[in-house]
Ligand SMILES: Cc1ncc(C[n+]2csc(CCOP(=O)(O)OP(=O)(O)O)c2C)c(N)n1
């Protein structure tokens with residue numbers, strides 16, 4: 178199977194979806210690039226290159242916009258309400274701050290408020306997460322916040338293979354989907370089939386299988402946790418590593434069944450702790466698998482602080498191998 | 511218009527400082543010394559300096575992601591800025607903010623800003639405070655040609671008129687927002703007219719010419735200080751670098767950059783005008799050049815030697831006070 182980066186895998190999914198369905202279009206800032214200039218219109222394909230080449234094949238369906246995040250999301254929501262399948266790009270997940278109303282008060286609630294009579298098959302893509310010294314307004318995960326809103330589906334791929342299959346599912350899905358691409362993983366490669374395939378929402382991936390501890394991780398924390406678990410295997414500690422892949426819907430059964438088997442749970446996410454996914458899943462296990470637990474649940478996440486700029490500070494801020502290792506060992510102490 | 515010699519010397523020194531700061535930052539990014547996302551102001555120096563020449567420390571500015579020039583023009587300490595960009599705990603923001611968040615509240619610098627058009631509404635708040643306090647202060651926000659298409663910018667402009675707040679909206683048209691041309695992203699043909707339609711006067715200047723910006727900004731700021739509500743400055747001048755370091759700049763026309771550097775250089779234009787009027791001599795300006803070069807060199811030396819932040823500092827400064835009060 179050919180190796181592809183996560184960036185290329187998502188790009189391929191977009192191309193294939195556009196080929197297959199004329200109602201799919203991409204929209205956002207510089208998704209084509211150089212519009213209106215004397216230079217090479219279409220040369221950019223998104224600042225991370227995820228929409229590369231789409232303009233050259235479908236100039237009418239690759240739409241550059243002004244810097245207007247509310248209008249971008251609103252336009253995607255509106256086009257979806259009348260039957261299109263837009264894939265909008267919001268360059269950084271942090272910019273949800275600019276377009277929050279269109280996402281949470283508008284697209285998330287149409288179907289419910291309209292008594293089940295509408296469909297809003299829009300996908301909004303975001304680059305997300307830390308690791309670039311990009312500081313407080315370009316580093317946030319944000320998917321944990323958006324997971325709390327009923328009506329939205331929330332996807333967080335951790336590798337190129339999943340990213341392609343999940344993107345194709347997202348585009349075919351009839352509900353609004355927020356698709357968070359951990360930007361630190363764009364250049365990471367995996368085996369990715371050339372043909373189209375889908376990965377169902379709400380179905381976790383068991384990245385590692387083991388008996389002693391259940392580890393649940395999200396996005397860029399999945400490869401970090403996998404490396405820790407491989408190292409611990411040498412010490413005779415074996416862990417399940419669960420990547421939920423979608424935080425809404427969440428594969429609760431996969432997590433609960435694993436916790437029932439291991440009796441120990443560590444949850445790893447890059448976002449700050451309050452009202453986040455680690456607390457959410459700790460709550461799930463405490464509620465539904467309490468009698469199986471042999472040790473306190475451990476949450477590994479960022480502190481209750483914005484993301485700092487300086488590389489030393491950001492390294493201390495984000496969960497790392499040491500913190501994940503310590504948490505796993507603490508459940509075994 | 512006659513400008514005091516002190517002002518002229520300061521203006522040239524500040525423009526040169528911005529130029530050399532940016533060029534050095536560019537080099538240090540290439541060397542891998544400066545992390546994160548950095549946007550350079552090279553070429554646009556006259557905008558920031560022409561505007562800030564009319565401000566004192568208690569007037570405020572709020573800047574953008576392309577903020578170094580505005581901050582230097584408003585008096586931010588160069589060495590503290592360089593340390594910040596290097597991520598030192600001795601930086602102006604203790605290494606917490608970096609390039610996109612340089613701020614110095616004591617100097618009336620309410621911050622560079624990583625959110626396009628995050629600034630204008632905040633600036634209206636500063637202007638409103640000046641109006642309530644009747645202290646004659648003004649609040650300046652800088653916006654790019656892309657930034658003005660954001661809803662927050664429209665809201666701020668309209669509300670400043672409604673509140674008759676002494677807010678100055680400086681629109682810097684450098685022709686592009688990232689890779690997108692203003693010809694595409696601003697739907698109407700006349701951004702100045704669109705801005706004036708909010709209900710305040712907008713003064714146009716050649717953004718490569720300090721004297722033109724100085725004059726236009728002078729009118730706008732006098733208008734606001736006199737209690738007549740907001741005003742705008744519209745200055746056109748291209749940036750010399752890409753949107754970010756490493757930008758392939760596929761949007762440029764052939765010869766565009768060469769023309770900018772050759773025929774639209776604020777420093778060259780300033781020197782030519784001084785040579786013509788005889789107000790400042792080449793020797794005086796050369797001496798400033800040498801001092802600025804030395805200052806920038808020193809700031810880099812200091813930044814490289816400055817203290818690095820430690821893990822315990824991550825959670826400092828999130829709040830002033832966070833435990834329950836008794
Ligand atoms: C809300 C928001 N949207 C998008 C971006 C990404 N971005 C950073 S700078 C920029 C272009 C800004 O263009 P302009 O206002 O003309 O300023 P210039 O870069 O030309 O100085 C964009 C789109 C951002 N930082 N914030």
Ligand SMILES: [Mg+2]
Pocket residue numbers: 654655656682683684685686687688
């Ligand atoms: Mg611009």
